[in-house]
Amino acid sequence: MELRVLRYFLAVCEEKNISKAANSLHISQPSLSRQLKNLEEELGVTLFYRGHQEITLTQEGYYLQEHAEEIISLANKTQQNLKHSKIISGELYIGAGESIAIKRVMDIVNNIVKNYPQVKIHVFNGNSSMIEGKIERGILDFGITMGQYDTTQNFNSLTLPENNEYGIIVSKDHPLAKQPYIVPEDLQKYPLIISKHTADSDNFRDWCTDPQKLNIVATFNLPDNLQYLVEKGLYCLLIYKDLLQLSPESNLCFIPLQPKIIDHNRLIWxxxxxxxxxxxxFLKLLRNSIKNEK
Incomplete structure (x- = not known):
């Protein structure tokens, strides 16, 4: 597969129409159709269902789209970094879950962008396994992971000072709202909303002792929209402290867990x-930031 043909394929995926894609690529429609047909023959699969007005991807087409986007992204990143190998330029790719540690990282990113305007920054959200996979494949330069760390992987790591303390967010009208802390039995009584990261966390499973008794009604990657659901009923949103900024006027409150669950943050590459x-x-500035606080 040539990169040029993969770019053609992705253009068709975006436009959902071969004529429109050909116009955007500045090539003829017959030439583009021939390139796509050759790609299907090379791979031995059908990538599109061809309709009169629009084409749709087959299951194999969706699979190729996902990986083609990663391949093209990696090629673009490699080209940019080689082109500017002797100056501070190029692109930086960072993956992170939802954590207060991202603030320190964004402060460093802001410093770099201000002083080196040719640098482009790309930040992706994801859980630890997703981030580790993208680092291994060369899609990301760095990742911020939370919780337990697998030292058998081929990663360097830097522990960040910020820690994540678990608790729940509930409405101030909730039966649990007046409690000073939450124990495992409390969470068994009400519908629970947790992050996908937490659902896979050994720390949380060890704390709650019997996960099967929990009534998990929803999971999330980004918590912001879930607060509106919590305001509507007896939901408990399990979340890191300070991840959602609750104003004094808010009808929501945060209650810590007992015993505490603390997840550490690590930068890996x-x-x-x-x-x-x-x-x-980036790594030098981050290390200096941590060192200056000690």
């Missing part, structure tokens, strides 16, 4: 890959 200049600068 691939130990087998040489960092670009901008990635080395």
């Amino acid at each position: 691939n130990s087998r890959v040489q960092l670009s200049n901008v990635a080395r600068l």
